[in-house]
Amino acid sequence: MSTQLVPEEEGGRPRRVLALDFYGQLEDYSRAGATIEYVSADGADFPGGLTCLRLLGDHLFCTGTRGQIHHRGDGGWRQLPTQFATAFCEEDEDESDLDDFDSWLEDFGHLLELGDAPALPRDPMERDAELRRRSADWRAHMTHVREDERFNQLLAEFRVGSVNDLCGTGFADLYAIGSQGLIAHWDGSSWTVPEQVTTAELLHACRTDQGRLVLVGMHGTIVTGDISTGFECLHHDVSEGINFNSACQYKQQVYIGSENGGLYVYSLETGAVEPLLEGIPEELRDATIVDISSVGSVLWVLTPWDLIRFDGTAWQVIVHPDNG
Structure with a gap:
C-alpha cells in the first residue's frame, strides 16, 4: 500500500489522503467521504504490480513492477511507454549452474525429503544413482520448458526492471528510478536514459x-x-x-x-x-x-x-x- 497526502486548496477542495494498493485500486479519503477508482481500465482484473504513488505538482503518478508508470491527466489514467526498462532487467540466477549435478543437489536436494516424493534408497551407491537420475529428469523437463514460447514471453515480462520511485516537478519533468541502477527522464513526450x-x-x-x-x-x-x-x-x-x-x-x-x-x-x-x-x-x-x-x-x-x-x-x- 502506498499513500499520498494532497494538501488543502485555499477556497477549494479539502485536504485528502490517497491510498493505492498493489492491484491498482485507488481510494480517495476526505471530510466529504471516500471514493474508489482503478488505475487500469481492466479494473479488478488488472494483474497488479503497483508499489508507489506520487503527487508531483498537480499531476498524480504511480509506478511498479514490469516498468510500469501510470499518469492521471484530464482524460483519466494512461500508462506511459517505458521500453527503456527492458534494458534494466532484474538480476536472475545463472540457470546453467543448475545443469551441474552438484549445484542442482545443493539447491534442490533438501526438497527430495519433503512431500510425496518416493523415499531415496539408503544404500549410498543406490542413493547417488537415484539422485543423478532425478537430476537428469529435471534437466530434461527444464529444457522442454525453456522451449515454450509463451513461458519465455512471460519470463521476459517478469524480469523487466521495476520502477521504484518518481520525482520531478510534473508531467514534463519526470524522473524514474529503479532496478539495476535505472535512471530515466521524461520531458512530456519522450524518455532520456x-x-x-x-x-x-x-x-x-x-x-x-x-x-x-x-x-x-x-x-x-x-x-x-x-x-x-x-x-x-x-x-x-x-x-x-x-x-x-x-x-x-x-x-x-x-x-x-x-x-x-x-x-x-x-x-x-x-x-x-x-x-x-x-x-x-x-x-x-x-x-x-x-x-x-x-x-x-x-x-x-x-x-x-x-x-x-x-x-x-x-x-x-x-x-x-x-x-x-
Whole structure:
C-alpha cells in the first residue's frame, strides 16, 4: 500500500489522503467521504504490480513492477511507454549452474525429503544413482520448458526492471528510478536514459531545493545529479551492508533513512555522509526508517513503531497508543 497526502486548496477542495494498493485500486479519503477508482481500465482484473504513488505538482503518478508508470491527466489514467526498462532487467540466477549435478543437489536436494516424493534408497551407491537420475529428469523437463514460447514471453515480462520511485516537478519533468541502477527522464513526450552509474537497486528519489536529485538505494548507494549535468555515485565511508530506502532535504542537509541502520545525514555544503548519532532519541538508533518528510520547519521520521518530530533543535517521539 502506498499513500499520498494532497494538501488543502485555499477556497477549494479539502485536504485528502490517497491510498493505492498493489492491484491498482485507488481510494480517495476526505471530510466529504471516500471514493474508489482503478488505475487500469481492466479494473479488478488488472494483474497488479503497483508499489508507489506520487503527487508531483498537480499531476498524480504511480509506478511498479514490469516498468510500469501510470499518469492521471484530464482524460483519466494512461500508462506511459517505458521500453527503456527492458534494458534494466532484474538480476536472475545463472540457470546453467543448475545443469551441474552438484549445484542442482545443493539447491534442490533438501526438497527430495519433503512431500510425496518416493523415499531415496539408503544404500549410498543406490542413493547417488537415484539422485543423478532425478537430476537428469529435471534437466530434461527444464529444457522442454525453456522451449515454450509463451513461458519465455512471460519470463521476459517478469524480469523487466521495476520502477521504484518518481520525482520531478510534473508531467514534463519526470524522473524514474529503479532496478539495476535505472535512471530515466521524461520531458512530456519522450524518455532520456543517461549513462548508467551503478547497478544497485535505487529505491527512493529526493529533489533538493536547488533542483538536484539525491537517489538512494541498496548497498549504501547514493547518486546525485540531474539530466542536464549528468549523474555520479557519491563516494563515502558508509558500509555497503547498509541499504538506504528514503531521503528528504531539511535545511542544508539531506536526511537518509536505512534498514536497521537508523538515520544518516548528507551535507549539501560539504558533501560528507555520516551516521546521525548525537542528540537523537534511543528510538532512532539502529532503527528501520519507513519514511522521512519535511513539512514547514519540521522534519518527520516514521519507524515501524514511532513517529518522531524534529524542529531543528529538539527531537520528540510520538508513541502510538497501540505500540506503547
